[in-house]
Structure formats: structure tokens, C-alpha cells
Amino acid sequence: MAVAAETAQATTPTQHTGLTDRAKAERKLAYILCAPAVLVMALVAGFPILYAFWLSLRREDLRFPDAGEFVGLSNYIAVLTSSTWWGAFTNTMIITVVSVLLELVLGMLIAQAMYRAIFARTAIRASVLVPYGAVTVVAAFAWRLAFDPATGFATSLFNLEPPPLTTHWGSMVVIITAEVWKTTPFIALLLLGGLALIPDDLYKAAKMDGASAWQRFVKITLPLIKPALMVAVLFRTLDAFRIYDSLFIITRGANDTESVSLLGYEQLVNRLNLGLGSAVSILIFICVMIIAFIFFRFLGASPERR
Amino acid sequence: MEQYTRNQKILWGIGTVVVLFYALIPVIWILSLSLKTPETIGDQSFWPKEWTLENYSAVFEEGLGFNRAIINSIGIALITTVLALAFASMAAYAITRLDFPGKTLILAGALAVSMFPAISVVGGLFNVWRVVGLYDTWPGLILPYLSFALPLSIYTLSAFFREIPWDLEKAAQMDGATGMQAFRRVILPLAMPGVFTAGILAFIAAWNDFLFANVLTSTDAARTAPVALSFFRGASQFTDPSGAIAAGAVVVTIPILIMVLIFQRRIVSGLTSGAVKG
Amino acid sequence: MADIVLDRVTKTYSDGYTAVKDLNLEIADGEFMILVGPSGCGKSTALNMIAGLEDISSGELRIGGEVVNKKAPRDRDIAMVFQSYALYPHMTVRDNIAFALKLAKRPQSEIDSKVNEAADILDLQNHLDRKPANLSGGQRQRVAMGRAIVRNPKAFLMDEPLSNLDAKLRVQMRAEVARIQHRLNTTTVYVTHDQTEAMTLGDRVAIMLHGVLQQVASPMELYNNPKNLFVAGFIGSPGMNFLPATIDNGVAKLPMVDIKLPQDVAERIGRVDAGKNLVAGIRPEDFEDARHVGVDQRERGTTFKTKFDLVEAMGAEYYVHFPAGDSTVESAQVDDLLADAGGVAELSDQGAVVVARLDAESRVKVGEETEVWVDATKLHFFDADTGEALSSR
Incomplete structure (x- = not known):
């Protein structure tokens, strides 16, 4: 029996047109309840994006406040023809793809370890939550100081020469390591949630049918946790693409490790060039929306949790 | 097994x-x-x-402003959490239980907002906040924090509200409760575990922020602990600040870690509640 | 207290699905009305519309003479008992029962006395300070009842209130519900899918199928004069046997026997075209072991010989199954009955199977040829195409 009290006034001719008192009161209450959240989100997320778009079409430089004028798309042209943008974009893509892939593999292993854990189940889950709880800035410091030529234990322990933080690829490795360490638990927990929903009997049945451990993983586990997996990957990809905190701490863009978010920050805050900075911001926004669209449209991620 | x-x-x-x-x-x-x-x-x-x-004693010396930064962090994260929970529980209740046009639009909007890159939002806020006097103030950070705390709380709470049987709500209506009374006296008390979970997640997210705080503050008035940490320099240019940074990092992390470990069950259920059901 | 009138009430959802179609029902003041039917027949939707929990798409709902279509549930002054009981888990039994009175801002002394009165009626005095989680199923059910009666409302609405209880407790609570309703004499609308509950509880029973009211009448009237195949098959357990039949010259041709129709049956069903496809309905209790039929009774019917496939000894009676030819009855309404029974047809491979109830003394055996008597005055006939009962009226 249908439980949802759906309204049908619109579709059927009735002798009592219009809404019942209940439906009217319900609608009014719903709008009152949603209003604060919607207004705040519009104010602090919707409006700034529109404003940034407007700024990106103008020459706006805080060092020359009176020189503002409409310049059309020239900020975008300036950004898209600069090697700085494309360098930052490449770095961001490398960091995103590599760290999400590593997180997936590691996350799956950790989820399996947590799921199948024979000893110290709680200890594992607790310790896995440590990176999740650690502030990103702190995690970045931990890794930077570990590889720091002066203080770090890792540089001398593994006898790294030259010290990683003095080279481009060395820095990228440290950045990705920090990112992976901090966020793998999130993926692992989501995957664990997915694993817990698979009935144990399915594995037993597959075993009886003669499936090897690897076959059981590929034929049963993967397809069944795909929904959880795709949502986790979507959120992590968007997150990684926006990387800023740990980069700011570890290299602050040195050794050509700038990300697009860091580039936007440099333009907006250090150079006070709001027009150019906003163009970068809007480009990042568009990239994120494209990534989300690809996930929704082609990879079947649906975080609509209804 | x-x-x-x-x-x-x-x-x-x-x-x-x-x-x-x-x-x-x-x-x-x-x-x-x-x-x-x-x-x-x-x-x-x-x-x-x-x-x-x-x-540790160095970190808490007056000159560094770290004490003040910790207070800012706690205050701002707490107020963000309380506001997010209040607004989000109202919205999540309406979305899960009431029938009104525009429901999916609000859900999709919240989802989109949660995907907005902070860098795309912060530039506009940077400019406007300086004009309206919110730059380098608590409200100036709390408002943008709500942009990620609200969608997070709305989704977490919606998952919890959906678990509460519909019949309870109908029973409350039959017992003569208005929609608001049914929400306050029946649904909210039952959803307290969910509210608590959403609160922890929102608090951690607010405590963790670096970008907004880095751009929208300039003095001890509102600078949060992670930003203060990034500003640590040695007493002179020959002093290595690593020790102080490490101590500050521990101070920033320990309270959160304790919270995470105490409430680990709730956090795990909160993180997975929405996503897993697909 | 008040009467409830549904006047051409229709419920259509926004996806175009019509759950209730043109429902006309007049429930008198103090009457115990049962809405019964298979799942998806619209009975719960109808109840929810009376409650105000679902909007009415068209038509008019009047409670105590007043049109309440647009009134919110809380302004209709009716109480409801839910299948899940819907007890507030964070409140004690006392607070659960008192919740409505508290919302209505009644004085505390009145609340206390009313709660105690309800607890007396329902034998809940010792449980008032416990939480619902600590109660047994039967106690929870009584708390749900208490929450309804404490308000002294215009009407009670009950949505399958007993279906979560085990079989024994259900019979016990059924008696209790009837007792309370008589004592309070409050108009009651009771939804169930269980025909036994419908027969035993109701002053009148309304049978619904696919959102359409099939027949509304007293239990005995439904049993004796069902208006169509569905009603005939739904009421009674085990259900009525349906067999393909024709009537020619006052003789009904059934697969196992030809029966000369008695005068009153012929008058009841009116004129029938020879060779018209009919469905004959015979209730299991209208069969008997011919040896146990008295002489005076015997002439009301006909006897025939058959062998039983299956004999179920119930103690007080026997249920026997025997085949009745290769042809089976095909009708949409019979399909609906089958769907309600879980789709298990006894008409399996070798055609129709008839179930008969025989006297406990008959001591019949499987495979033994037995003479069976059938009461011709209790025969029902239905139009095979429409499913409607044949009637001269």
C-alpha cells in the first residue's frame, strides 16, 4: 500500500479544488523549515560564485581600485594561455588521479583487513580513524617535517639523496603521500560499509561453486559494493582536485608543485588581482562540475540517497 | 564467520x-x-x-597568539556546529517527511553546494566581507563554514530521519499535534543520536578548515589554530620552529582524536549511512 | 460520537494510479464497520482519507454531518490504532496515553483520571511507568488502544490492529476489541485483510477489490448472498468451491453430477439461457457424507459417488478433497482470489479440486469410493463472464 501522502490535486478534476488544510499547513511548514538553510547556502555559496563570475569578466585589481572595467573574456584568455595555469592543472590532475587510485587500492585492503580482522578489530578501526581525525594542516606538517632535510627522520633513514622536498617529483611524492594517508580511511570506511551489506552466504555459495578468492572478489565483492565505491570515489576525486591545505604547508608551490587552488589563492590574496583570480576560481568550479557530471552520467554514481 | x-x-x-x-x-x-x-x-x-x-610552554607564550587561535577555533567550530544542526535538522525533516514542491531542488542544491570548490567561493567573500565589516571576524568565518557544514548535516540527518517510522508521525497528527509539535516532541527526541553524529562530523569539518581561515582572517581576532600554526616562525631567523610547530600540531590534533575515538561508532555510521544505501 | 459518510470518494495519486474509486459508504453512529480485502485493494487508503492523513482527490467526506475534506487530522476529533502500534518509544506508557490530552492542554487532574480509567479498562495499571520497548506484543497493542480511547473521540479508526500478534493472542484481543467497542459504543472503522476478523467483529462488512467497493452488508448476508464471485470466495474458510456449470430446463449440469434445482433456487436466480456459461459455487459445508444425511434432509439435494484424494481429520470434522472433472473456472475475479491466497491453486494438473466438509462420524478414507450428498438449496450461480451472482432481482 502506498504510504507516501502524495498530492494529486493538480492531475484530477475535483469538486473540492485547492489544497486541504493539512496539505496547506504541511507546505507552509516545509518552507519555513527549509528557509534558513536555503538562505544561508544561497548567501555563502550561491552568491559568491555569481559574484566571482562577474569579477572574472572585469579588470579588478585591489592595488589599483579605481581602474576597474569590463574586459569580457580576456581574463580567461590570459589564464588559459599561460603556462602557469597549465602547469598547475597538470600537477592537480596528477595528484588527483594518483592519490585516488592509491586510496582505492589501499582503502580496499584496509576495508578487507577491518572486515576480516581476527585480532584487534576495534584497535584497527580506532587507529584508522586517526588520520581522518587529524587536521589536514597537521598531517601535512607531519609529512613535511619527516622529509625535512634538517629535522626529518625519513630522509636519513631511507638515505634519500637529494632530499625529496628539494626536487619536483620528490615533492609530488610527499604531497601525494600526505594526501593518501589522510583520506584513505574515509574510503576504507565507506567500502567497509558496503562490504558489511554483502551476506556471508554469498561467499559460501561461491566457494561451493568453486570460485577462487580472487574470483570471489571480482565477481561478488566488486559488483555489490560498486554503489558505495562510486560515491566514495566521486567525493574523493572532487576533494583531491581542490587540494590546497597540504600543498600550502608542504611546498607552498615551490619546485613547480602549484595546484589550481593554490594558483587561485596566489592571484586573489597575494597579488590582489581579483579579476584574474576569479577567472581561475571559475575555471576550477567548471572543472569540478565536469568531473561530477562525468561521474553521475557515465560512471553511475548517485549520491541521491533516497 | x-x-x-x-x-x-x-x-x-x-x-x-x-x-x-x-x-x-x-x-x-x-x-x-x-x-x-x-x-x-x-x-x-x-x-x-x-x-x-x-x-609546549613555548607554544602557549603570549607572543605567538596560539592561545587566542585555539579559543577562536573552538568558538567558531562550536557555533558553526550548533547553527548547522539547527538549520539542517529543520530542513532535513521537511525534506524527508513533508510534501512540498521544490524538495528535490533543495536536495540537489545542497549536494551541489557540498561540491563547490572553496577557492571559487572565497574570492567573492574576501571582497564583500571587507566592505560589510565581516573580514577577520568570527561571523565572517562561521558563515562560509556553514556552506560545507549545512549540506553535510542535511544529508546525515536525512538518513537518520528516514529510519524513524512514518506511523509515529501519523500517530502524532492523530493525537492532535501540529507539524511543529510532531517534529519537536516526537521526531527530534528520537533522532538525537543522528543529530549528535551530524554534530561531530560538522565540528571536525569546521575544525579542519584552512583555506577560508587563511584568506578571511588577518589578525588574532579570528585567526584559527591551523592558520596560526602555519604562521609559526622561530624566535629569530636562526631558530628552528619545528619543535613549536610539532607541539602546536599535537595540541590541535589531540582533542579531535579523543573525540573521534570516543565516538568512533557514531562517526563510522554517520560517514557510511548515506553513501552505502546508494 | 458521529456518523461517517463517504460520498463518491476517490483517491488518485500524482502518478495516475487510482487507489480508491467512487467509494460510497455510510457508517452509522456507533456502528462497527469493517473494511476488508486483499492487499492493495484501497482499504488502508480509504481509512487514511477518513483520518485526514491522505488527501481526498474527489468526493466528499462528512463526519457528524460536517464536510471535513480539508480539515487537518487533529481537527477531526478521531483516534487511530496503527498496525505497528506507533507507540512513542521515548515516552512511558502513561505519557503515550496522555500525549493527546497534553497537546490539547487539558488540566493535569483530568489527564490523570482519564489515563487511569483507560488503564483500568485495558488492564495496564501495572505498566504505566514502563517504556514500550519493555512490553509484550499484547501489552503494546493495549497501549495503542488506550491512546485511542482516552480521548473519547467521535470515531475510532483501526488499521489492521491485530495483525502483528500471534494467532492465539489475536483471538483473545479480537474479543477484547469487540467488548470495548460495545462498551463505549463509538463509531469504529476497522481495516483488515483477515475475513475471520471481518466476520466476527463487524456490524457490517465492506469488501473492496482494486479500489472498488464490491458489497457492503452484515456478515451473514455476505455469507449467504454474495453479490459476485470475489465476495463469495473471499468470505468463508475454506473458500467456496467454484465449478463450471450450465443450466438447462431447471437442471444444473456440474462436472461430477447433474442437479435438479429446487423451486426456491430457480426463483432466486431467475431465467437463465440454456447453454450459457455459468460458475456454480458450493461451500464445503454444503456437502455431506450421504450415510450421515437424514431422510428428510436428503431430498433437498442430490448424491454422487467419488473417490477422495486427500482426507484431513480436524477432530470436529473432516476436510476431504476430490477431483471434479478436467475443466476449471476461468474468471478475473477467481484470479484475484488466487492472488490473495498466494497464487497456490489447488486446481493443479488434473483440473478442479473440490473441498468438502464432512461429519466427524463419517470416517472416510483416501481412495475409497464414497457417496457424497450436496445440498441443492444452497447452490450459488454466477455469470462466468462478469462474475456477478445470478439473481432474479
Whole structure:
């Protein structure tokens, strides 16, 4: 029996047109309840994006406040023809793809370890939550100081020469390591949630049918946790693409490790060039929306949790 | 659960140890660094050879402004959490239980907002906040924090509200409750575990922010602990600030870690509640 | 207290699905009305519309003479008992029962006395300070009843209130519900899918199928004069046997026997075209072991010989199954009955199977040829195409 009290006034001719008192009161209450959240989100997320778009079409430089004028798309042209943008974009893509892939593999292993854990189940889950709880800035410091030529234990322990933080690829490795360490638990927990929903009997049945451990993983586990997996990957990809905190701490863009978010920050805050900075911001926004669209449209991620 | 062979046990045992190492090494390292004396801080060893609490007393000296930053962080994260919970529980209730046009639009909007890159939002706010006087103030950070705390709380709470049987709500209506009374006296008390979980997640997210705080503050008035940490310099240019940074990092992290460990069940259920059901 | 009138009430959802179609029902003041039917027949939707929990798409709902279509549930002054009981888990039994009175801002002394009165009626005095989680199923059910009666409302609405209880407790609570309703004499609308509950509880029973009211009448009237195949098959357990039949010259041709129709049956069903496809309905209790039929009774019917496939000894009676030819009845309404029974047809491979109830003394055996008597005055006939009962009226 249908439980949802759906309204049908619109579709059927009735002798009592219009809404019942209940439906009217319900609608009014719903709008009152949603209003604060919607207004705040519009104010602090919707409006700034529109404003940034407007700024990106103008020459706006805080060092020359009176020189503002409409310049059309020239900020975008300036950004898209600069090697700085494309360098930052490449770095961001490398960091995103590599760290999400590593997180997936590691996350799956950790989820399996947590799921199948024979000893110290709680200890594992607790310790896995440590990176999740650690502030990103702190995690970045931990890794930077570990590889720091002066203080770090890792540089001398593994006898790294030259010290990683003095080279481009060395820095990228440290950045990705920090990112992976901090966020793998999130993926692992989501995957664990997915694993817990698979009935144990399915594995037993597959075993009886003669499936090897690897076959059981590929034929049963993967397809069944795909929904959880795709949502986790979507959120992590968007997150990684926006990387800023740990980069700011570890290299602050040195050794050509700038990300697009860091580039936007440099333009907006250090150079006070709001027009150019906003163009970068809007480009990042568009990239994120494209990534989300690809996930929704082609990879079947649906975080609509209804 | 199936029986394990001896080899499997050893394998999973090793796996367990590796996971523990993986998760804990960086945190233990920063803790160990914070306990080193200034003389031994450059010795590149994992464990301190001489132990000291000097770095901690240095961190809390007036000049650094770290005390003030901690207070800012706690205050801003707490107020953000309370506001997000209040607004989000109202919205989540309407979305899960009431029938009104525009419901899917609000859900999709919240989802989109949660995907907005902070950098795309912060530039506009940077400019407007300076004009309207919110730059470098608590409200100036709390408002943008709501942009990620609200969608997070709305989705977490919606998942919890959906678990509460519809019949309870109908029963409340039949008993003569208005929609608001049904929400306040029946649904909200039952959803308290969910509210609590959403609160922890929102608090952690607000505590963790760096970008907004880095751009929208300039003085001790509203600068949060992570930003203050990034500003640590040695007393002179010849002093290595690593010890102080490590100590500050530990101070910032420990309260959150304790909270995470106490409420680990709730956090895990909160993180997975929405996503898993697909 | 008040009467409830549904006047051409229709419920259509926004996806175009019509759950209730043109429902006309007049429930008198103090009457116990049962809405019964298979799941999806619209009975719960109808109840929810009376409650105000679902909007009415068209038509008019009057409670105590007043049109309440647009009134919110809380302004209709009716109480409801839910299948899940819907007890507030964070409140004690006392607070659960008192919740409505508290919302209505009644004085505390009145609340206390009313709660105690309800607890007396329902034998809940010792449980008032416990939480619902600590109660047994039967106690929870009584708390749900208490929450309804404490308000002294215009009407009670009950949505399958007993279906979560085990079989024994259900019979016990059924008696209790009837007792309370008589004592309070409050108009009651009771939804169930269980025909036994419908027969035993109701002053009148309304049978619904696919959102359409099939027949509304007293239990005995439904049993004796069902208006169509569905009603005939739904009421009674085991259900009525349906067999393909024709009537020619006052003789009904059934697969196992030809029966000369008695005068009153012929008058009841009116004129029938020879050779018209009919469905004959015979209730299991209208069969008997011919040896146990008295002489005076015997002439009301006909006897025939058959062998039983299956004999179920119930103690007080026997249920026997025997085949009745290769042809089976095909009708949409019979399909609906089958769907309600879980789709298990006894008409399996060798055609129709007839179930008969025989006297406990008959001591019949499987495979033994037995003479069976059938009461011709109790025969029902239905139009095979429409499913409607044949009637001269």
C-alpha cells in the first residue's frame, strides 16, 4: 500500500479544488523549515560564485581600485594561455588521479583487513580513524617535517639523496603521500560499509561453486559494493582536485608543485588581482562540475540517497 | 564467520600490524618531534633522545597568539556546529517527511553546494566581507563554514530521519499535534543520536578548515589554530620552529582524536549511512 | 460520537494510479464497520482519507454531518490504532496515553483520571511507568488502544490492529476489541485483510477489490448472498468451491453430477439461457457424507459417488478433497482470489479440486469410493463472464 501522502490535486478534476488544510499547513511548514538553510547556502555559496563570475569578466585589481572595467573574456584568455595555469592543472590532475587510485587500492585492503580482522578489530578501526581525525594542516606538517632535510627522520633513514622536498617529483611524492594517508580511511570506511551489506552466504555459495578468492572478489565483492565505491570515489576525486591545505604547508608551490587552488589563492590574496583570480576560481568550479557530471552520467554514481 | 587456517591467521595478523603502523606513524612522529629539545631537534632520529615539554610552554607564550587561535577555533567550530544542526535538522525533516514542491531542488542544491570548490567561493567573500565589516571576524568565518557544514548535516540527518517510522508521525497528527509539535516532541527526541553524529562530523569539518581561515582572517581576532600554526616562525631567523610547530600540531590534533575515538561508532555510521544505501 | 459518510470518494495519486474509486459508504453512529480485502485493494487508503492523513482527490467526506475534506487530522476529533502500534518509544506508557490530552492542554487532574480509567479498562495499571520497548506484543497493542480511547473521540479508526500478534493472542484481543467497542459504543472503522476478523467483529462488512467497493452488508448476508464471485470466495474458510456449470430446463449440469434445482433456487436466480456459461459455487459445508444425511434432509439435494484424494481429520470434522472433472473456472475475479491466497491453486494438473466438509462420524478414507450428498438449496450461480451472482432481482 502506498504510504507516501502524495498530492494529486493538480492531475484530477475535483469538486473540492485547492489544497486541504493539512496539505496547506504541511507546505507552509516545509518552507519555513527549509528557509534558513536555503538562505544561508544561497548567501555563502550561491552568491559568491555569481559574484566571482562577474569579477572574472572585469579588470579588478585591489592595488589599483579605481581602474576597474569590463574586459569580457580576456581574463580567461590570459589564464588559459599561460603556462602557469597549465602547469598547475597538470600537477592537480596528477595528484588527483594518483592519490585516488592509491586510496582505492589501499582503502580496499584496509576495508578487507577491518572486515576480516581476527585480532584487534576495534584497535584497527580506532587507529584508522586517526588520520581522518587529524587536521589536514597537521598531517601535512607531519609529512613535511619527516622529509625535512634538517629535522626529518625519513630522509636519513631511507638515505634519500637529494632530499625529496628539494626536487619536483620528490615533492609530488610527499604531497601525494600526505594526501593518501589522510583520506584513505574515509574510503576504507565507506567500502567497509558496503562490504558489511554483502551476506556471508554469498561467499559460501561461491566457494561451493568453486570460485577462487580472487574470483570471489571480482565477481561478488566488486559488483555489490560498486554503489558505495562510486560515491566514495566521486567525493574523493572532487576533494583531491581542490587540494590546497597540504600543498600550502608542504611546498607552498615551490619546485613547480602549484595546484589550481593554490594558483587561485596566489592571484586573489597575494597579488590582489581579483579579476584574474576569479577567472581561475571559475575555471576550477567548471572543472569540478565536469568531473561530477562525468561521474553521475557515465560512471553511475548517485549520491541521491533516497 | 568462517574458520581460518594458520597461514591465513598469520597473514591477517601481519596485515593488522601494517595497518596500525600506517595509521599511527605520522602521528607518533609529530608527537615525538614535539618532545625533542632544541639541541636534538635536528638529530633526524625517530625517537627523542632527551625528553622535554619546553616546546609546549613555548607554544602557549603570549607572543605567538596560539592561545587566542585555539579559543577562536573552538568558538567558531562550536557555533558553526550548533547553527548547522539547527538549520539542517529543520530542513532535513521537511525534506524527508513533508510534501512540498521544490524538495528535490533543495536536495540537489545542497549536494551541489557540498561540491563547490572553496577557492571559487572565497574570492567573492574576501571582497564583500571587507566592505560589510565581516573580514577577520568570527561571523565572517562561521558563515562560509556553514556552506560545507549545512549540506553535510542535511544529508546525515536525512538518513537518520528516514529510519524513524512514518506511523509515529501519523500517530502524532492523530493525537492532535501540529507539524511543529510532531517534529519537536516526537521526531527530534528520537533522532538525537543522528543529530549528535551530524554534530561531530560538522565540528571536525569546521575544525579542519584552512583555506577560508587563511584568506578571511588577518589578525588574532579570528585567526584559527591551523592558520596560526602555519604562521609559526622561530624566535629569530636562526631558530628552528619545528619543535613549536610539532607541539602546536599535537595540541590541535589531540582533542579531535579523543573525540573521534570516543565516538568512533557514531562517526563510522554517520560517514557510511548515506553513501552505502546508494 | 458521529456518523461517517463517504460520498463518491476517490483517491488518485500524482502518478495516475487510482487507489480508491467512487467509494460510497455510510457508517452509522456507533456502528462497527469493517473494511476488508486483499492487499492493495484501497482499504488502508480509504481509512487514511477518513483520518485526514491522505488527501481526498474527489468526493466528499462528512463526519457528524460536517464536510471535513480539508480539515487537518487533529481537527477531526478521531483516534487511530496503527498496525505497528506507533507507540512513542521515548515516552512511558502513561505519557503515550496522555500525549493527546497534553497537546490539547487539558488540566493535569483530568489527564490523570482519564489515563487511569483507560488503564483500568485495558488492564495496564501495572505498566504505566514502563517504556514500550519493555512490553509484550499484547501489552503494546493495549497501549495503542488506550491512546485511542482516552480521548473519547467521535470515531475510532483501526488499521489492521491485530495483525502483528500471534494467532492465539489475536483471538483473545479480537474479543477484547469487540467488548470495548460495545462498551463505549463509538463509531469504529476497522481495516483488515483477515475475513475471520471481518466476520466476527463487524456490524457490517465492506469488501473492496482494486479500489472498488464490491458489497457492503452484515456478515451473514455476505455469507449467504454474495453479490459476485470475489465476495463469495473471499468470505468463508475454506473458500467456496467454484465449478463450471450450465443450466438447462431447471437442471444444473456440474462436472461430477447433474442437479435438479429446487423451486426456491430457480426463483432466486431467475431465467437463465440454456447453454450459457455459468460458475456454480458450493461451500464445503454444503456437502455431506450421504450415510450421515437424514431422510428428510436428503431430498433437498442430490448424491454422487467419488473417490477422495486427500482426507484431513480436524477432530470436529473432516476436510476431504476430490477431483471434479478436467475443466476449471476461468474468471478475473477467481484470479484475484488466487492472488490473495498466494497464487497456490489447488486446481493443479488434473483440473478442479473440490473441498468438502464432512461429519466427524463419517470416517472416510483416501481412495475409497464414497457417496457424497450436496445440498441443492444452497447452490450459488454466477455469470462466468462478469462474475456477478445470478439473481432474479
